[in-house]
Amino acid sequence: MSTAVTDPFDLLLIDTAQVMTRTASSAGGYGGTQSFTPVGAPVKCRVSTGAAGVGKEFRAKSKEDIYFRRVFMRPWCDPSSKPLTHDHWLQIDGVMYDIFDILNPGGMNHHLEVWCRILQP
Numbered sequence: 001m002s003t004a005v006t007d008p009f010d011l012l013l014i015d016t017a018q019v020m021t022r023t024a025s026s027a028g029g030y031g032g033t034q035s036f037t038p039v040g041a042p043v044k045c046r047v048s049t050g051a052a053g054v055g056k057e058f059r060a061k062s063k064e065d066i067y068f069r070r071v072f073m074r075p076w077c078d079p080s081s082k083p084l085t086h087d088h089w090l091q092i093d094g095v096m097y098d099i100f101d102i103l104n105p106g107g108m109n110h111h112l113e114v115w116c117r118i119l120q121p
Helices: none
Strands: 015-025 033-040 043-048 056-059 064-073 088-092 095-103 112-120
Touching: 015 064, 033 088, 043 088
Parallel strands: none
Antiparallel strands: 015 033, 015 043, 015 088, 043 064, 056 064, 064 112, 088 095, 095 112
16 A cells, blocks of 8 residues: 655645747737747646735726736646746636745745736726
């Protein structure tokens, strides 16, 4: 009988993210049409909405809201062993998450805390 030891952290990863790269953009920034290409296989993650002080930002002139989310995931590398960067995006449940900060708590490479923003009209 085999008893595999599972890290409890992995049991918390209830969402799936596709890491994406932006391949084209028109009209710049968030306002234009953007194209994305998947990078590697989808990865397990967990999206947290409980981020003190960074829940939502209003953009009065454009009438858009920016929601902030923290995504927990294991360290990730693309097929050529390049790590996750700010140039990547995450697609979770059809929603695009723009990565703006990546934390490696304690520098231990146990997991990443990926801070993202989502634009909502």
